[in-house]
Amino acid sequence: MAQKGSGKLEGMNIGRVIAGRYEVQERLGSGSLFVVFKARERTTGRSVAVKTIHPEIAADASFCNALLTSLHRVEEFAHPSIARLLEVVIEDGKPALVTEFVRGMNLKERIKRIAPFTVSVAVDFAIAIAEALQYMHASGVIHGDLRPQNVMVGPDGVVKVIDLGIAAAIQTSAEASSRSAGRMAYYQAPEVALQGVIMAGSDLYALGAILYEMLTGAPPYPTESANQAVMKHQTDPVPSPRAANPGVPRALDGIVRKALQKRPEQRYASAADLLADLKTVRDALRFGRPLTWTPFEEPAGTPSPEPVVPASSPPDAPTVRAEGPPKADPPVRKPRPEPPQTTPVERNVYVARDDDRIAGWLRGLLYLAMAGLFLIGVFGLALWFAAFTRPDTKAFPDIIGKPIEEAQRMADAVKVRLLEREEYNDQYDPGTVYRVDYESGRPIRPGRTVLVWVSRGSRLVWVPDVSDLSAGEAEAKLKAAGLTLGRVNRETSDTVPFGCVVAQNPRSGKRVDRDTPVTLILSDGSAVVDDSESGAEDQIEHEWTIEHTVKRDGGGRRQVRIEYEDAEGTATAFDDVRDEGDVIDLQVRGLGRRLIVRVYYNDDPTPISENVVRWEEQ
Template sequence: MLRIRYDVVQLIGDGPVFRSYVARDRVQGREVCIREFKPPFDKEPEFVNAVRKCVDSLGDVKHPSVERLLEVDEDEGTPFIVGELSAGSSLAERIRRLAPFSVSVAVSTAVSICEGLTALHDAGIVHGDVGEPNIWVSTTGEARLQLAGLWQAYSASQTAGGVVLPAMAPSLAPEVSQGAMPSPSSDVYGVGVILFHLLTGRMPYHAEHPVALAMKHISEPIPSTRSINPSVPVALDRVVQRALAKNPEERYQTAAGLLSDLRMIRDALRFGRKPTTSDSPRRDEKPTQVAPAMSAARRPRSKPDEKEWEESEPRDVPTWLVMAMVFLGSLVVFMLAGWLFFNLSRPRAIVVPDVTRLTLREAQDRLQSAQLRVRVARRESNEEVPADTVLESEPPAGAKVYEGNTVQLVVSAGSRFVDVPDLRGRTLDSARELLDTIGLKLDERIEEQRDRDMEPGTILAQAPPPRQRAERGTAVRVTVASDRSTSTSAEANKRYLFTIRIRLRDIESSVMLRVDLADSRGTRTVYENEHSPEELVEITAEGQGPQATFSIYYDNELVKQVTKDSAEPDTGEET
């Protein structure tokens, strides 16, 4: 019993990574397939999570020729995959018992496989391991693909890639052995290998070890099905040859193209016509090279003893060519080892999670848990988003990057405006420290005013006044207590005329313009009226003290602050 839901009935398969069972789902009232992770893979959380992502990506593919994987679950520390139960037996077992098949049965089986692959390719999914162990055939002959796309998870394990390689080698496309990633074209190559086996009862290439077999897929000529089974139509042999092309560009690019030709051949066989395909040989196309030992001209129509036929094959290969083949074999072994090292252990592809509107700490935790690095690119003022909240990321959410890549964040610095604190009663050092923490600064032009009740150096007044909104970077001017009469106190009581010119920009309709003036006496409104876009407004107001700060509001929303000094001449510049 797993998860108090699945009653395990019987063992149906024991592969290199998973052990498969038939189980009864007590909730849904149906039989399902349970694939239990075998040691040591059940203790590799990264591999289990990678498999879970592959299973989730298959959720939108619903086709009778593609097995549905429902979820990845866990019971007492042992993870397992829940999938639909496929009736019948594996294609590998069926071929072992019944091959070779008739041409019509072989073509119908290949058509069923290609229909499933077409559904996967249309969804942007590469199966990656189209081999006989991963295909289930029902009693009516319908094929169903299993474990589609799971190859993407092998790089998350230290050993899974090497463990599954022997099972993948018989149908591994040459370019994949040489380091390329699986593609729809490499899936087509796997179908070509299966179709060859169905028609002839033999694999196109034989070797004792996976590396040697991969080398043959890369270097040996493509054998002809007709040299082994003369009943195979010429058009079908040409289809198999194209599916097994060494160069992926010469192959069918997706399963849909191969499916089209196989359906044409199937329909021709049904109605007694000569099979043809949509891809006729070009006039300048060279004939496909056939291995000498498989030549139809040398092969008698009645099948002799295979051992006797192999012994009669002439040995006319020069020594230098043998040495060249040995060198090529060593090179392929090296390249395959490089593929295993650089691809099976390469960083995983990761989808960047959405971290917008999260706090910086939350975003860092989420990205780091996805094995990504984090860097704050810049901070931007934002009137709506609180400080230390993520505004955007680069790459954006949903983009695919490799594990260990850096995601750069744009973080909100909060509003451009802050509330001016009450500095009265503080010392200059204390006021300076407080203003620094909120983005304001202390004006170094300190005014003094005689006051016998306050300690010398204590702040008596300030401009802008407390609780007024001020733009970050604004200098707050203060008056401090002094025990002596100075000319600066008289200066603070003088009255000056200040002029400001405002051009109403960045608005689309009329707004209520309000201007407040802050000086040593406090803050008061000096202008309020409605104006249109691009209108120029000149305001002159009387202030007390040599400095005044104008706060400009559009419809009661603060948009700018301007500080004017009596010593500055009126330049006539617009604000």
């Protein structure tokens, strides 16, 4: 049979099907360890990323074994800021990673394009990474290779940390270590290079370095070589992002410097502590609170950046003599003349003058008293003005238990803005206000902003029954229930129509965490096969004609994919964009006397048509 797919890329063919269901579509890039491809999961139509190991590293059995051990610990991770590892498959005798496909670019590329970031954007990105680290560390997993290249940022600003759990495997291979050293050096904690020890504090150090780079546009120790960067991380003083970018608040500068401390015990004790400070900065930026505090205190003995000038020289300080011509002799002071003898009248004059000086002192007190009374008057006038000229206040409405849309209308009536924060709550329906940072009935001035908490619904949801539904209908029902579509497998069924749900896991009626992925098993049709269609005829290749007219249903231009299944397996015959009414005419070659043709529109995993054609009908 003719080869299915073309365009060989580093041992991986475009159109090649991995593990029986991942069809390679394009090459996305190459890193120090992996070559990354975009693939389509044929059973669901969703896009995934497939990462194959570079051949030079894949030849190291110890690395592959260590990698499998490490990945086994993160395969069940589910966190919004972590790219999910869907599974590890063995392809050509070597492991390949199938992960969530993240649209967008890595953080390093984004930094190159637009850094320095605004403070709010940098803090939001750092919070997402810190939340991922907190989740990992709570599960006993250290990232160990955290750098901007391993953080993906989507077009909508969603942050995903990638390549979890591979640092331990890198240490087992000299080839992998040498390939990764250059990129890791700019974000690697001193203890990693000195002792080869990877700990949770090493991840926090790397996050501090990433945050520094987002705020300044350069890593903490920009050098021409990785070796120089390693040395600077160990010996140079901790840099201040505020010195490089005066727009960085003092509090955020302190967070970065604390995370970048040389000794692990001087850094944050945990990702949770770092996350708490970052969220405090974020909230302060939102509500206009001051950011003059800092979590970082300069170590004792640190010299002050400003010179200290003594007020006067000490008594035993050496005398500095100025060179030059001798100065002229000082004038001779004449002796004070003796006071003249006064008559009684003159003595009375002197007494009167003493009395005049006492009266002047009393006048000074009088002046001070008058000034005080004046200030009191001004202050009282200001209070009167503020009391009688301030805008009218109105009672803040009771919005707890109200849908956020209704609560917003009630706030608009008193000219108050609401700042929403969504969190899970078991007692209130989704979209309902359950907490307010202001007491109802209390007077409030127009223009104020009030923080409100809006329920995202219960953290636990009920799993619906999606039996006998098509894949698209099942996914929509799961999404409406607060769940996500997990893996999709297929099996033959004599009772359930092709493409519909045969079974699900977790089963219906069970209560699980919101956003839990649900695995579906779809029907692959009946297992009954006509005996006349098997045997030697399956080895005969025939040429088939496939014709399809794009439906005129008002849907406009769409992606059309045509697959055919013969005795050897399934292949894609056509995948392109077409208009309504366009006729697609194809010639394919397939083995056997039967050909199953399936047509898909856009990303719908359910075919819009499925036809079984027999050779006699051609």
